Structure formats: C-alpha cells, structure tokens
C-alpha cells in the first residue's frame with residue numbers, strides 16, 4: 001500500500017518536471033535565403049501561450065554589393081500589416097511601436113545575428129511575419145502557426 005503511494009508520488013513528480021521543461025523557450029532559427037530578400041523559413045509552428053525564441057541571421061555575404069538589412073516583425077493582426085510596413089519603410093525600415101505588432105527585432109546587417117523572445121499568442125491561428133526593411137516585405141514573409 002505504502003509502495004503504491006510512493007509510486008504514484010514519483011510518477012506525479014516526473015510529470016511535474018516534464019511540465020516544467022516545457023517552460024523553456026522553443027528556439028526557431030530563421031535566416032535570410034543567402035543574399036535574397038527572402039527568409040529561409042517561411043512557416044513554423046509553436047504552441048499557444050508557449051515561450052518562443054527566434055534567432056534571426058542575415059546570411060548575406062559581406063562582399064555583397066549594396067544594402068541588405070533584415071528584421072522580423074510578427075503581427076497580432078495581419079490587417080494592420082500594410083500600414084505598419086509603410087510607416088516602417090519611411091523610417092529606414094524600423095517599425096514604430098504599435099499595439100498590433102506582437103513582437104519585432106532590430107534590423108541587422110550582413111553577417112549579423114539577433115534574437116527575440118516572446119510568449120506565443122493564446123489564440124490559435126496564422127500570424128504573418130515580414131521584414132520591414134525597404135521593399136522587402138512583399139517577398140520576405142512567412143507565417144507563424146499557433147496551435
């Protein structure tokens with residue numbers, strides 16, 4: 001009888017530990033597709049309400065001629081994206097803080113890396129992300145799927 005209780009207790013403890021580890025951020029690596037105005041990951045899936053860390057890498061070679069900066073901006077509300085992109089492009093590619101943005105990274109230059117950590121929305125769905133550097137958002141975009 002006593003052994004049974006101990007067994008149930010230890011199973012419970014193992015389960016609680018397992019639950020604890022899910023608090024660790026899920027890491028998503030996203031890069032630019034070489035020197036193209038595209039992400040190398042155009043869709044990824046996260047759990048609703050979970051911690052997410054995106055590591056963004058600008059894979060443009062240092063000897064690439066011309067400007068090639070990137071960021072990542074994830075929208076809470078896709079219908080706000082056109083307006084936010086337009087404003088960002090008028091601001092050197094940096095978005096202005098806006099309640100309709102879930103999270104955004106700084107702009108990074110060729111060869112650089114940055115990361116953002118955030119809590120995924122509780123509401124399942126598809127969340128648009130784009131690069132708001134000038135003229136990139138049309139091709140440099142993808143979806144975060146929240147399940």
Ligand SMILES: [Cu+2]
Nearest residue numbers: 069070131136
């Ligand atoms: Cu870009």
